[in-house]
Amino acid sequence: MFETAELGAKVSKEEYEKEVPKLRAALLKAQEDLRASPYSCAVLLSGVEGAGKSETVNLLLEWMDPRGIRAHAMREPTDEERHRPEMWRFWNVLPPTGRTTALFGTWYTHPIVDRVFGRCSPAAFDQSLDRIVEFEEMLHREHTIVVKLWMHLSKKAQKQRLHALEKDKLTRFRVGKRDWRYLDRYDKFRAVSEHAIRKTSTGAVPWHIIEAEDPHHRALTAARTLLVALRARLDEPKEASPQKADQPTRRRGARQKTLLSTLDLTRKLYDKSYEEKTARLQERIALRTRALAVEKRSVILVFEGPDAAGKGGAIRRVTRAMDAGTYDVISVAAPTDEERAHPYLWRFWRHLPRQGHVTIYDRSWYGRVLVERVEGFCTPEDWKRAYAEINSFEEQLAAFGTIVLKFWLVISPEEQLRRFKAREEIAYKQYKITEEDWRNRAKWDAYETAALEVFEKTSTTAAPWVLVEANDKRYARVKVMKAVADALKRK
Amino acid sequence: MFETAELGAKVSKEEYEKEVPKLRAALLKAQEDLRASPYSCAVLLSGVEGAGKSETVNLLLEWMDPRGIRAHAMREPTDEERHRPEMWRFWNVLPPTGRTTALFGTWYTHPIVDRVFGRCSPAAFDQSLDRIVEFEEMLHREHTIVVKLWMHLSKKAQKQRLHALEKDKLTRFRVGKRDWRYLDRYDKFRAVSEHAIRKTSTGAVPWHIIEAEDPHHRALTAARTLLVALRARLDEPKEASPQKADQPTRRRGARQKTLLSTLDLTRKLYDKSYEEKTARLQERIALRTRALAVEKRSVILVFEGPDAAGKGGAIRRVTRAMDAGTYDVISVAAPTDEERAHPYLWRFWRHLPRQGHVTIYDRSWYGRVLVERVEGFCTPEDWKRAYAEINSFEEQLAAFGTIVLKFWLVISPEEQLRRFKAREEIAYKQYKITEEDWRNRAKWDAYETAALEVFEKTSTTAAPWVLVEANDKRYARVKVMKAVADALKRK
Numbered sequence: 001m002f003e004t005a006e007l008g009a010k011v012s013k014e015e016y017e018k019e020v021p022k023l024r025a026a027l028l029k030a031q032e033d034l035r036a037s038p039y040s041c042a043v044l045l046s047g048v049e050g051a052g053k054s055e056t057v058n059l060l061l062e063w064m065d066p067r068g069i070r071a072h073a074m075r076e077p078t079d080e081e082r083h084r085p086e087m088w089r090f091w092n093v094l095p096p097t098g099r100t101t102a103l104f105g106t107w108y109t110h111p112i113v114d115r116v117f118g119r120c121s122p123a124a125f126d127q128s129l130d131r132i133v134e135f136e137e138m139l140h141r142e143h144t145i146v147v148k149l150w151m152h153l154s155k156k157a158q159k160q161r162l163h164a165l166e167k168d169k170l171t172r173f174r175v176g177k178r179d180w181r182y183l184d185r186y187d188k189f190r191a192v193s194e195h196a197i198r199k200t201s202t203g204a205v206p207w208h209i210i211e212a213e214d215p216h217h218r219a220l221t222a223a224r225t226l227l228v229a230l231r232a233r234l235d236e237p238k239e240a241s242p243q244k245a246d247q248p249t250r251r252r253g254a255r256q257k258t259l260l261s262t263l264d265l266t267r268k269l270y271d272k273s274y275e276e277k278t279a280r281l282q283e284r285i286a287l288r289t290r291a292l293a294v295e296k297r298s299v300i301l302v303f304e305g306p307d308a309a310g311k312g313g314a315i316r317r318v319t320r321a322m323d324a325g326t327y328d329v330i331s332v333a334a335p336t337d338e339e340r341a342h343p344y345l346w347r348f349w350r351h352l353p354r355q356g357h358v359t360i361y362d363r364s365w366y367g368r369v370l371v372e373r374v375e376g377f378c379t380p381e382d383w384k385r386a387y388a389e390i391n392s393f394e395e396q397l398a399a400f401g402t403i404v405l406k407f408w409l410v411i412s413p414e415e416q417l418r419r420f421k422a423r424e425e426i427a428y429k430q431y432k433i434t435e436e437d438w439r440n441r442a443k444w445d446a447y448e449t450a451a452l453e454v455f456e457k458t459s460t461t462a463a464p465w466v467l468v469e470a471n472d473k474r475y476a477r478v479k480v481m482k483a484v485a486d487a488l489k490r491k
Numbered sequence: 492m493f494e495t496a497e498l499g500a501k502v503s504k505e506e507y508e509k510e511v512p513k514l515r516a517a518l519l520k521a522q523e524d525l526r527a528s529p530y531s532c533a534v535l536l537s538g539v540e541g542a543g544k545s546e547t548v549n550l551l552l553e554w555m556d557p558r559g560i561r562a563h564a565m566r567e568p569t570d571e572e573r574h575r576p577e578m579w580r581f582w583n584v585l586p587p588t589g590r591t592t593a594l595f596g597t598w599y600t601h602p603i604v605d606r607v608f609g610r611c612s613p614a615a616f617d618q619s620l621d622r623i624v625e626f627e628e629m630l631h632r633e634h635t636i637v638v639k640l641w642m643h644l645s646k647k648a649q650k651q652r653l654h655a656l657e658k659d660k661l662t663r664f665r666v667g668k669r670d671w672r673y674l675d676r677y678d679k680f681r682a683v684s685e686h687a688i689r690k691t692s693t694g695a696v697p698w699h700i701i702e703a704e705d706p707h708h709r710a711l712t713a714a715r716t717l718l719v720a721l722r723a724r725l726d727e728p729k730e731a732s733p734q735k736a737d738q739p740t741r742r743r744g745a746r747q748k749t750l751l752s753t754l755d756l757t758r759k760l761y762d763k764s765y766e767e768k769t770a771r772l773q774e775r776i777a778l779r780t781r782a783l784a785v786e787k788r789s790v791i792l793v794f795e796g797p798d799a800a801g802k803g804g805a806i807r808r809v810t811r812a813m814d815a816g817t818y819d820v821i822s823v824a825a826p827t828d829e830e831r832a833h834p835y836l837w838r839f840w841r842h843l844p845r846q847g848h849v850t851i852y853d854r855s856w857y858g859r860v861l862v863e864r865v866e867g868f869c870t871p872e873d874w875k876r877a878y879a880e881i882n883s884f885e886e887q888l889a890a891f892g893t894i895v896l897k898f899w900l901v902i903s904p905e906e907q908l909r910r911f912k913a914r915e916e917i918a919y920k921q922y923k924i925t926e927e928d929w930r931n932r933a934k935w936d937a938y939e940t941a942a943l944e945v946f947e948k949t950s951t952t953a954a955p956w957v958l959v960e961a962n963d964k965r966y967a968r969v970k971v972m973k974a975v976a977d978a979l980k981r982k
Contacts, residue, residue, distance in 0.1 A: 025919035032922055057815040062807050065922055066820045066853065073816025079570045104816065170774055173781050174814075283661055290664050316553050323665075324548040325564025325595065329557045337828045362557065428516035431523055431556055 001194050005152040005209045011216035023223050024063045030230040031068050031100065037234055039143045040095040040341075043226060045104040047151030048189070049179045050161040051212040053104045056151070056222045060102055063223065068098070074105030083298075083354040085400035086110065087135065091349035095144065096341035107132055108196060115192045116185055125192075129199045134392045136205040141385060142343035146205045147229040149222055150197060151212040155186045161213075258452050263467060265412050269474040281481035282321035288488035289322050293356030298402045300353065301484065302364045304454075305409030306447065307437045308419040310473050314409065314480045315360055321481075327358040332367060344368060344386070345393055353402070364406075365390055369454055374446045387457040398462030405487050406463060407480055408451065409470040413444050492685050496643040496700045502707035514714050515554045521721040522559050522591065528725055530634045531586040531832075534717060536595040538642030539680070540670045541652040542703040544595045547642070547713045551593055554714065559589070565596030574789075574845040576891040577601065578626065582840035586635065587832035598623055599687060606683045607676055616683075620690045625883045627696040632876060633834035637696045638720040640713055641688060642703040646677045652704075749943050754958060756903050760965040772972035773812035779979035780813050784847030789893045791844065792975065793855045795945075796900030797938065798928045799910040801964050805900065805971045806851055812972075818849040823858060835859060835877070836884055844893070855897075856881055860945055865937045878948040889953030896978050897954060898971055899942065900961040904935050 011019075034041060043060070045053040057071045072093045081089045087107065095101035111128040114120040120128070139146050153161060162179055165171040182189060201207040208225045212218045269277070292299065301318065303311040319327055330351050339347040345365055353359040369390075373383040397404050411419075420441070423433040440447070459465040466483045470476035502510075525532060534551070536544040548562045563584045572580045578598065586592035602619040605611040611619075630637050644652060653670055656662040673680060692698040699716045703709045760768070783790065792809065794802040810818055821842050830838040836856055844850040860881075864874040888895050902910075911932070914924040931938070950956040957974045961967035 021919060028919050028922050054815045058811065061810065061815065061820070066803060066806070067822035067824060070819065071815050073814075075816065102815075170777050286661050312557060315557070319552065320549065323564075324545045324552065324562050324593075325566065328561065329552070331558035333558065428512060428519050431519050 001197065002152050002190060002209065005211040006154045006157075007211065008213070009211045009217045010214045011220055013216065016216040016220065019220055020063075023220065023227065026227055027064055027223060027230075030227055030234065031065050033234045034100065034145075034230060035068060035098040038097060039145050039233055040097050041100040041145040041147065041226075041230060042095055042139065043100065043102045044106045044108075044146065044148045045102065045151065046106055046108050046148065047193075047210075047212065048153045048158050049182050050158055050165060050175070051151035051153045052215060052218050053151055055215070056149070056219065057102045057104055059219055060223070060226070064100070069100040069102065070095075071102040071104070074103060074109070080354070084352050085396045085402070087396060088349055088352055091346055094139075094342055094346060096338065097143070098341075107135070108200075112189070112192055112196055116188050125195075126199065129196055131392065131396070133200055133202060133205075134388070136200070137202065138345075138385075138389050138392075139343060140204040141381075144343065145229060145233045147226050148200075148205065148207045149225060150193075150207055150209045151218065151222075152209055153212050155183075157213045158183060158186065258448075259455055259467070260410055260448060260452065263410055263469050265410065265415070265469050265471040267469045267475045268472040269478055271474075274474040274478065277478050278317065278481065281478065281485050282317070284485040285318065285321035285481065285488065288485065289326060289358065292326075292358075292488075296355045296401070298353040298355050298400075299358040299488070300397060300402055300404045301358065301360045302366070302404070302406040303360070303362050303409070304364065304366050304370070304406070304451075305468075305470065306411060306416055306444075307440055308416050308423065308432075309409035309411045310470050310476055311362055311407075311409055312432075313473060314407070314468075314470075314477050315362060317477045317481055318484055319360065322358060326356065327360060328353070329360045329362055332361060332363040344382075345389065348393075352397075365393065366406075366454060366458075370447065370450050371440075373450050374443055390458055391460060394458075394460065394463035403487050403490075404463035405483060406459075406465045407468055407483070408455070408465055409468045409476060411470050413441075415471045416441060492688065493643050493681065493700065496702040497645045497648075498702065499704070500702045500708045501705045502711055504707065507707040507711065510711055511554075514711065514718065517718055518555055518714060518721075521718055521725060522556050524725045525591065525636075525721060526559060526589040529588060530636050530724055531588050532591040532636040532638065532717075532721060533586055533630065534591065534593045535597045535599075535637065535639045536593065536642065537597050537599050537639070538701075538703065539644045539649050540673050541649055541656060541666070542642035542644045543706060543709050544642055545665075546706070547640070547710065548593045548595055550710055551714070551717070555591070560591040560593065561586075562593040562595070565594060565600070571845070575843050576887045576893070578887060579840055579843055582837055585630075585833055585837060587829065588634070589832075598626070599691075603680070603683055603687055607679050616686075617690065620687055622883065622887070624691055624693060625879070627691070628693065629836075629876075629880050629883075630834060631695040632872075635834065636720060636724045638717050639691075639696065639698045640716060641684075641698050641700045642709065642713075643700055644703050646674075648704045649674060649677065749939075750946055750958065751901055751939060751943065754901055754960050756901065756906070756960050756962040758960045758966045759963040760969055762965075765965040765969065768969050769808065769972065772969065772976050773808070775976040776809065776812035776972065776979065779976065780817060780849065783817075783849075783979075787846045787892070789844040789846050789891075790849040790979070791888060791893055791895045792849065792851045793857070793895070793897040794851070794853050794900070795855060795857050795861070795898070795942075796959075796961065797902060797907055797935075798931055799907050799914065799923075800900035800902045801961050801967055802853055802898075802900055803923075804964060805898070805959075805961075805968050806853060808968045808972055809975055810851070813849060817847065818851060819844070820851045820853055823852060823854040835873075836880065839884075843888075856884065857897075857945060857949075861938065861941050862931075864941050865934055878945075881949055882951060885949075885951065885954035894978050895954035896974060897949075897956045898959055898974070899946070899956055900959045900967060902961050904932075906962045907932060 045056060047053060054073075061069060061071055070093075074089060074093075077086075077089060090103075090107055093101055093103065111120070111125055111132075115122070115125040136146050162175050162183065166175045197207045197209070210218060210221045210225070289299075301315075303315060305311055315329060319329065328351065335347055348361070348365050351359055351361075365386075368378065368386040369383050372378045373380075394404055420433055420437065423429045455465050455467070466479075468476050468479050536547060538544060545564075552560060552562055561584075565580060565584075568577075568580060581594075581598055584592055584594065602611070602616055602623075606613075606616040627637050653666050653674065657666045688698045688700070701709060701712045701716070780790075792806075794806060796802055806820060810820065819842065826838055839852070839856050842850055842852075856877075859869065859877040860874050863869045864871075885895055911924055911928065914920045946956050946958070957971075959967045959970050
């Protein structure tokens with residue numbers, strides 16, 4: 001595969017100087033069009049050490065309008081980064097709509113290096129690559145133009161290049177022991193990289209291998225590749241405008257047997273038993289939460305369910321057992337404009353807990369396949385692919401050791417009505433009831449159908465759904481606290 | 492001062508239970524009004540260890556609408572936080588408009604503890620307190636309602652409380668060696684805290700000392716204090732709408748002698764000398780930038796000046812000497828809605844460089860006293876107080892060891908016209924010229940007057956302005972590179 005990038009391609013200084021102004025003008029035009037488009041662009045620079053990745057980034061920063069491009073060198077992770085799943089740091093630097101990010105040091109670096117040094121098995125390596133493919137396809141669909149450039153040098157050329165860098169006092173600092181160690185393993189790197197490139201070069205997000213020995217050739221090829229990739233997407237015929245949502249419907253009256261209809265909503269708990277159980281469970285949660293820091297684990301609790309199902313009350317019973325500094329309740333409402341300018345899951349990655357901490361999402365990323373689906377806020381393609389994206393997200397959390405628990409509080413429509421009316425009467429509960437709640441209530445069946453599909457497609461061992469019979473608040477709270485206490489105990 | 496909080500105030504369980512629903516409803520109402528207002532709210536919980544700060548936060552989280560309040564425990568700083576000036580971590584958690592943040596662990600913690608253990612002099616302590624007053628007054632003016640609660644316990648009460656916490660296995664973890672060490676120094680803490688409270692209790696942002704021995708009394712007093720503070724600001728008569736900007740004007744023709752008019756804009760550099768000098772200066776910058784990481788210093792370069800003054804070109808000559816991973820160019824444009832929902836300087840704090848890194852601001856916080864002043868985007872009070880806020884910001888940077896350099900590129904109106912016309916002709920420069928540039932040009936005199944006031948009020952030893960004669964681009968670039976190289980050399 002790399003043979004095609006060892007042909008000795010060269011570009012003369014004259015040709016280079018002739019080409020640059022044209023290329024620059026075209027890149028700026030593309031950048032201007034990007035700004036006006038729904039797209040963003042991520043340029044990934046990977047490849048052999050010393051092949052000119054940072055020179056290429058410098059060049060792009062110089063040629064393009066600096067207001068629309070930023071570069072991020074992803075070196076060793078900081079402690080904030082190490083406390084969260086690996087992809088967190090990349091989510092943090094994703095380009096917003098209209099802008100370009102150049103990354104050197106990419107999500108390929110760790111998997112490849114770990115494989116070369118035998119720190120992960122071939123199977124684990126393939127799994128990382130699969131996850132990368134999913135991630136990049138998600139970016140692609142979320143309107144990010146991902147351009148992957150692989151800078152290649154032959155073994156001989158790399159050796160020469162490192163020696164040259166080392167001789168110049170201006171660049172000497174760039175050659176470390178690591179680079180020579182890597183050169184020793186050139187063949188292994190080559191084989192592993194080839195495998196990675198083959199597995200992750202997809203139709204939507206292909207790799208571009210660039211012969212990097214001659215700086216002029218390297219610069220022109222990299223810039224042209226970027227230009228072509230930008231133009232290809234920008235010049236596509238306009239996407240059809242979002243279709244009317246295909247609302248899940250079901251004939252009234254014809255109630256089939258479903259996961260929800262089989263729940264026994266008459267379950268109740270009596271006062272005395274409730275207080276005892278609450279005290280005992282809160283004690284267990286308190287002790288286990290404190291152990292999280294030592295175990296270097298974090299916890300995510302998701303609460304979903306109809307309005308007035310008692311999410312807030314259940315959350316408070318759990319948080320009462322925790323130290324105010326260790327948890328954070330994120331109430332998910334409409335996204336901000338910065339959030340809207342990023343892929344859908346970005347706003348949830350932002351709030352992931354550090355190790356030892358708990359994040360509770362009051363409503364969550366499931367909004368995409370619930371409210372956004374039912375109300376037609378996104379296209380059917382968007383919410384249909386969201387199941388897989390959500391599963392991949394939750395898998396990453398679990399793989400990192402995060403405990404993920406998802407609660408669905410189930411109430412009957414009759415109980416909801418009763419609670420709505422009560423809320424309108426108690427002063428300190430009035431803030432909880434709005435016009436929108438009544439509107440949502442009218443779509444009860446559509447929401448229920450969407451919910452059933454959620455359970456079917458996203459209840460995994462790593463992140464199970466817990467359905468909670470919630471017509472009786474006390475019963476629901478105890479069930480939630482018990483599930484949390486149990487989950488915290490498991491290692 | 493603390494005597495008034497050692498009176499043995501108590502609230503009975505009955506009274507407590509009678510008061511809570513009323514207080515809760517009133518707090519929720521205030522929160523609702525806050526959401527619709529231009530204000531945000533920061534609640535600071537300080538005071539004696541064991542006095543119930545975290546219990547109070549827990550209670551507020553429970554009583555109030557969780558969608559509008561978040562708590563942040565500011566414990567030991569993470570490494571990302573240690574790499575930036577101390578206030579960075581607090582800027583990160585400031586509440587956006589309409590919301591409340593409860594902080595325990597505040598900007599008072601470090602100064603007070605350092606003073607008690609003799610790690611800072613009385614003078615340095617007072618200086619910290621002055622800086623805090625400035626910061627809080629800025630918050631106040633930027634529509635943040637700052638509520639400072641000091642939880643007080645007598646020495647005897649604190650001792651009892653620590654023993655009680657230690658005896659209960661649910662709270663034992665909260666009492667560490669540190670708490671007993673602090674108790675040993677109770678008197679010193681008391682004296683230092685009293686001094687701090689006295690110096691920082693201002694009309695706009697007063698302290699509230701709360702007797703914390705009885706939990707019911709503590710809870711009610713804290714909640715009531717918060718309520719009163721919220722209501723006071725929310726019920727103020729509406730602010731007058733921003734007046735028409737008082738545009739700086741000057742009669743044309745009557746050119747006085749100013750800092751700008753005395754510059755010799757005919758200065759020039761010739762080709763050969765330019766290339767030599769550039770190479771030498773870039774080498775110096777390259778070597779010195781690399782040393783930053785070892786020295787644990789960061790660099791901030793600010794570029795201001797009229798459109799087409801050559802800011803971008805000068806920036807590129809500097810960044811060419813740097814490794815793409817060590818610098819970041821922030822092009823300052825219109826703020827996002829998240830940025831608009833925070834105090835003015837928030838969006839610049841966001842991008843402060845880590846140690847070893849360089850952030851270059853292409854336009855900057857000076858926008859407030861330049862474009863926002865001239866165009867009337869903010870009120871005269873806003874930009875008038877901005878000089879002091881900016882100076883305080885830059886002082887903090889310098890105190891942290893950040894090298895701050897501010898460049899003003901000066902061109903004549905005639906040269907600007909020539910460049911505007913040239914830009915319209917060169918393909919890859921067209922993106923740089925817009926309608927707005929022509930509009931700004933028409934306000935040349937207003938901008939110049941604003942600029943003169945900027946130099947007068949914000950050129951400090953810590954963060955000096957460098958005026959650069961920029962009619963000749965080569966001369967300007969060399970002057971900029973030289974200033975950067977020199978500044979990097981100084982320790």
